[in-house]
Amino acid sequence: MSASWLLRRLALILYTVFIVSVLVFGITQALPADAAVTLLGENATTEALNAIRERLGLGDPIWWQYLRWVGHAATGDFGLSMRTGQPVGPEMLTALGRSLLLAVAAILVMLVIAVPLGMVAAVRQGKLADMATGLISYLGVSFPEFVTATLLAMLLADTLQWLPATGYVSPLEDFGGAVRHLALPVLTASLILVAHVARMVRSETLDVLHSDYIRAARLKGLPERTVLVRHALRNALLPVVTIVALDVGYLLGGIIVIEEIFAIPGIGRQLMVAVTARDLPSIQAGALIMSATYAVANTLADVAYAVLDKRIRYD
Amino acid sequence: MTAVLSLRDYTLDYLTGSRPLRVLQDISLDIAPGEVLGLVGESGSGKSTLAWAIMRHLPKNARELSGSIRLGDTDLRGLPPRELTRIRGRRIGMVFQDPSTALNPTLTVGRQVTETLVNNRGLTRRAAWDLALELLGHVELRDPDALMRRYPHEISGGEKQRILIATAFGCRPELIVFDEPTTALDVITGARILDLFARLRAETGVAALYISHDLALVSRVADRVAVMKKGRLVEEAPAASIFARPAHEETRKLVAAVPRPENRLVHDRPGDRVLLAAEAVSVRYARPRLFRPPPPPATHAVGFDIRAGEILGIVGESGSGKSSIARALTGLADFSGGIRFDGRPIGSARDMDGAYRRAVQIVFQHPDGSLNPRQTVGEILSRPLKLFGTGPANLSGEIGRLLEQVRLPAAYATRWPHQLSGGEKQRVAIARAFAAKPSLVICDEITAPLDVSVQASIIELLLALRAETGAAYLFITHDINLIRQIAHRIAVMRRGELVDLLPIDAVDADHVHPYTRDLMAASPTPVG
Numbered sequence: 001m002s003a004s005w006l007l008r009r010l011a012l013i014l015y016t017v018f019i020v021s022v023l024v025f026g027i028t029q030a031l032p033a034d035a036a037v038t039l040l041g042e043n044a045t046t047e048a049l050n051a052i053r054e055r056l057g058l059g060d061p062i063w064w065q066y067l068r069w070v071g072h073a074a075t076g077d078f079g080l081s082m083r084t085g086q087p088v089g090p091e092m093l094t095a096l097g098r099s100l101l102l103a104v105a106a107i108l109v110m111l112v113i114a115v116p117l118g119m120v121a122a123v124r125q126g127k128l129a130d131m132a133t134g135l136i137s138y139l140g141v142s143f144p145e146f147v148t149a150t151l152l153a154m155l156l157a158d159t160l161q162w163l164p165a166t167g168y169v170s171p172l173e174d175f176g177g178a179v180r181h182l183a184l185p186v187l188t189a190s191l192i193l194v195a196h197v198a199r200m201v202r203s204e205t206l207d208v209l210h211s212d213y214i215r216a217a218r219l220k221g222l223p224e225r226t227v228l229v230r231h232a233l234r235n236a237l238l239p240v241v242t243i244v245a246l247d248v249g250y251l252l253g254g255i256i257v258i259e260e261i262f263a264i265p266g267i268g269r270q271l272m273v274a275v276t277a278r279d280l281p282s283i284q285a286g287a288l289i290m291s292a293t294y295a296v297a298n299t300l301a302d303v304a305y306a307v308l309d310k311r312i313r314y315d
Numbered sequence: 316m317t318a319v320l321s322l323r324d325y326t327l328d329y330l331t332g333s334r335p336l337r338v339l340q341d342i343s344l345d346i347a348p349g350e351v352l353g354l355v356g357e358s359g360s361g362k363s364t365l366a367w368a369i370m371r372h373l374p375k376n377a378r379e380l381s382g383s384i385r386l387g388d389t390d391l392r393g394l395p396p397r398e399l400t401r402i403r404g405r406r407i408g409m410v411f412q413d414p415s416t417a418l419n420p421t422l423t424v425g426r427q428v429t430e431t432l433v434n435n436r437g438l439t440r441r442a443a444w445d446l447a448l449e450l451l452g453h454v455e456l457r458d459p460d461a462l463m464r465r466y467p468h469e470i471s472g473g474e475k476q477r478i479l480i481a482t483a484f485g486c487r488p489e490l491i492v493f494d495e496p497t498t499a500l501d502v503i504t505g506a507r508i509l510d511l512f513a514r515l516r517a518e519t520g521v522a523a524l525y526i527s528h529d530l531a532l533v534s535r536v537a538d539r540v541a542v543m544k545k546g547r548l549v550e551e552a553p554a555a556s557i558f559a560r561p562a563h564e565e566t567r568k569l570v571a572a573v574p575r576p577e578n579r580l581v582h583d584r585p586g587d588r589v590l591l592a593a594e595a596v597s598v599r600y601a602r603p604r605l606f607r608p609p610p611p612p613a614t615h616a617v618g619f620d621i622r623a624g625e626i627l628g629i630v631g632e633s634g635s636g637k638s639s640i641a642r643a644l645t646g647l648a649d650f651s652g653g654i655r656f657d658g659r660p661i662g663s664a665r666d667m668d669g670a671y672r673r674a675v676q677i678v679f680q681h682p683d684g685s686l687n688p689r690q691t692v693g694e695i696l697s698r699p700l701k702l703f704g705t706g707p708a709n710l711s712g713e714i715g716r717l718l719e720q721v722r723l724p725a726a727y728a729t730r731w732p733h734q735l736s737g738g739e740k741q742r743v744a745i746a747r748a749f750a751a752k753p754s755l756v757i758c759d760e761i762t763a764p765l766d767v768s769v770q771a772s773i774i775e776l777l778l779a780l781r782a783e784t785g786a787a788y789l790f791i792t793h794d795i796n797l798i799r800q801i802a803h804r805i806a807v808m809r810r811g812e813l814v815d816l817l818p819i820d821a822v823d824a825d826h827v828h829p830y831t832r833d834l835m836a837a838s839p840t841p842v843g
Contacts, residue, residue: 212416219370220431220482221404224396230430234421310466311420 005314009302013295020291021073025066028280038082038278069284078285083274088281092270092289098168099259099266100293103251105182106189107244114194115237118201122236123228125206133198140195145254149188149261156184166263185262189255193247200243205236238309245301249294317387318345319490319522320369325382327368335378338364340546342382346490349520353537353554355530355569357766358737360543362526366492369524370409371399387489404435408483408491413499414475418467424475425463428482435486450481454511472633473504477511484515493525497532501632501793506837509536528766530569531796534558542566572767576799580778585625585803590787591644591675591755592620595652598639613639615811616652621755624781626788628802630795630834636811637791641759644789645677673703676748680760682740686732692718692743693728699750713750720783721746722776738769742776749780757789762797774801795838807831 035058036049053059057068072079078088121133143151157165163183171178208214209232217231218224256268263269267286274282306312325342328335339361346352356362367373369384371391384391386406394402403409411417418427425447432443444463451459454477467475476496483491493512497505513536516523527533533540534554542550542557542565550563561567595616614636621627629637642648646664654661656671667675679685686695696714705713715725721742732740741761748756758777762770778801781788792798798805805822807815807830814828821827822835 212411212413213419215372216409216411216417217419219372219403219409220486221400221402221435222430223400223434226430226434231419231422235419238421309421311468 002314009299013292013299016295017288017292021070021288022066024284024287025069028284029062031278031280035082035280038280073285073288079281081274081279081282083277083279083282088285092267092282092285095265095267095270095286096289096293098264099252099255099268101171102182102185102189102255102258102264102266103248105186106193106251107247109186110190110193110197110247111244113190114197115201115233115240117194118198119205119228119233119236121198121202122205122209130202133202137195137198140191143192145188145192145257146261148191149184149258152184152188153261166261168264185258185264188258188261189251192254193250197240197243197247200240201236204239205232208232208235211235234308238305241301241304241308245298248297252290252294318385319348319350319387320344320346320524321383321385322369323383323385325368325384326380327364327373328378328380329374330376330378338377338546339368342546342548344541344548344551346522346524348489348522350539351516351523351525351537353533353540354524354526354543355528355533355540356543356565357569357768358528359545361546362543363494365543366409366494366524366526369492370403370407404431404486404488406489408486408488410476410480410483410491410493410496412495414472414479415467415499417479418475420467422466423463424465424467424470424478428463428478431482432485446485447482450485451478454478454481454515456481471504472500473508476500476504476508480508480511480515484519484521487519488521490522490524493523495527498527498529502795503632503833503837512536529573530558530767531573542569568768572771574767574771574794574796574800576796578800580774580800581626581803583624585622585787588623589620589655590623590625590657592618592655593640593644593652594618594655596640596643596654597651598636598643598648599651600648613648613811614643614808617808617811617813618652619806619813619816621787621789623754624785624787625804626781626790626802628798628805629789629791629808630793630798630805631808632793632834634810635808637808638759639811640808641677641757641789641791644757645675646672673751674754675757676751676753676755677757677759678741678744678748678761680763682732682737682744685744686740688732690732691728692730692732692735695732695743696728696747696750699747703751717746717750718743720749720780736769737765738773741765741773745773745776745780749784749786752784753786755787755789757791759791760793762792762794770797777801795835807834 035056036052037044040048040052057065060068069079073089076089076093078092080086081088081091084091117133117136121130124130140148153165156163164181165184167181169177169181214227214231217227222231252268255266256272258264259266259269260272267290270282271286271290273279274286302314306314322342322344325339326337327339329338330336342365344352354362354365364373364377368377368379369391371394373379379392386402389402389406391399391402418424425444428447428450429440429443432438432446433440436443436446438446447463448459451462456462456474456477462470462474462478470478480496496512497508500508509532512523515521516536525533525537530540534557537554540552540554540557541548542563544563544565550557550561550566552560552562552566557566558570561570595618596614597612597616598614599612617636617640619627629640631637639648643650644654646667649664656674659671661667661671693711693714696717697710700710700713700717701707711728714728718725718727723739723742723746727735727739727743732743735743744761762773765773774797777788780786790798790802799819799822802819804816804818806813807817807828809830815831817824817827817831822831827835
């Protein structure tokens, strides 16, 4: 992977974010809501409305308003929330941090469950263990996250009283508390993903196990465990990296439901609140930050791919 | 002296569909210490299955009915999997056909060599690394240390096979099974691998089972040769005499099918009319990029001409640009330079009009890839027929005529490609090319995936078609003996350049390019 490739990928990320920024700005402009009316309420006087339009620059040409917004956004200034009056940027970034914590934890937990599950299913193809993992996988994808979440909460929080049902604690303040509060949402998010990643690992492992180099590894006398772990696992995991990158996109979107159920103030939930309150600066900031995160995650996946498979060269 | 490997009355079935298929029948053979037994036979004769049975790596549907396989004093059939793991690599090594797929693409070469030595010789990693350096140096690989830090895709096929052979010998087994170890390599590389095999064998005295479909090649390295047909051993004879006095009909067939350069199949001389002239044709695949020097061209300023009805052979090692020429002439690859066809200048693929495309046809190496699996043979042949002016009324008659022209029953029109054998598929591909009534047919390694006996029948067909239609052939191959039987002239390519263009009776002359001499010397000549 060359420096010029990385630079081009960075440019691509910026380009993506630019397109999204135009779309986001355009959509918020097209909304029937008048920012001034939203701010001051239906009963505001015309003078007051005009004054605030003047102050917010709402009378300026659209392209000038866009440039001003983008220019400020580039420095992290997304304006003030129409709902709380607080700066939107820091608020959204804090929320993003919480969501990322949830997403990364969910992906790690998912990998720890799904990879061994898929490997075992492949090695015992057609046997009981294979069918059992297949069944679990299909059950996993069949349940929408709100059902899984509710069932898990009923069992682990309500009946057994092991875990708190809702809320968020920062891991910097109380690590143990944070883990306990995150356990249910992380489990819910990862269970959805386990299903298809385990299937993917299974089919990839089957492919790899039928390859000539695995046969060669066996016939040169390597113990089966070495063949599986050293020779099969790495090659079977390669395509999974791509899937995981796509899952980041799912998590950023799908996590809204989970955040809502477990009352976690992540970026999904903040965005929901912003939409409900017609809080334009928050909507713009949230959408832009999410798309940038997605673009970065995909680039990281491509880098990981090149690190794992030396045949892939980006130049 | 007891045999290293001994099979007695070994019989094996594959369970396929309704009834079992007998793959090996009452196989009995012995390999003495230090002996090389060559095993030859057509594809499907069971020679590879025999290797898998010895390695105890049979597919799940295999059923062993009777017999024994003994390695020294050990009964291999009775061993549990754990014991087998201890025998593989340590007491029986194996070298595979394609070195490119036998190495794990995501681990360095050094890692894969040392793990084998650590596992089979009980060495520490350090000691294994040092031994690996020594082994690779011993098989004439330059800079083994750098080589071992590379990944398989970063080194050539010949280097990979050298490394795999060095590793197999380095584990000091009693027996090594070689499964067509040079088939995937080009002639010169293959010949060097063969020399290496002979040298290491002489030094170590390891016994070997050498499997190949190439009788000429096997008789060069083996002490004894066993011939298989339909799962049975039909003849076993010393390598020195099997060519001279083949006893069984199958052996005679294999011997007869081996192409011998002195046995010319073409006796006429082509006319003087130049059909196609290539002038300084260069093919470049990757586009030049900003800030980056352009990649070297696949072929560099290649010029030659083909006369009407001539057979021009193009030979050279893999990567020498032979196929790029075929791609340029058919408009599949962009090229610079020029082509004159029947006196008409053709500057680029865009100048190739219907008349040119009709006159110049190509047959590819792998019929599996070039025949659409979702079309019947009739549909495959109807396309060029319709394109070149056969009306719907005559279509089925023309298809039948084409099939009979390539010696296939007309009823094959309703068959699917997967219902045909490799040789039959290649006949369909040839029929498709001749549907356009071409004046030049480019044959790109068309017999490479076929057995020697099937190859012989395809060559016979091509020569008959040429006699009927007067078509010229541009015959790309790495089989020197074969091309010396049929070509009027031979073009020798090396690293994208044409180094020699010789009439067939001049290829052994003194003034040829040194590379041409190497190439001619490298092809295995039938002994006996």
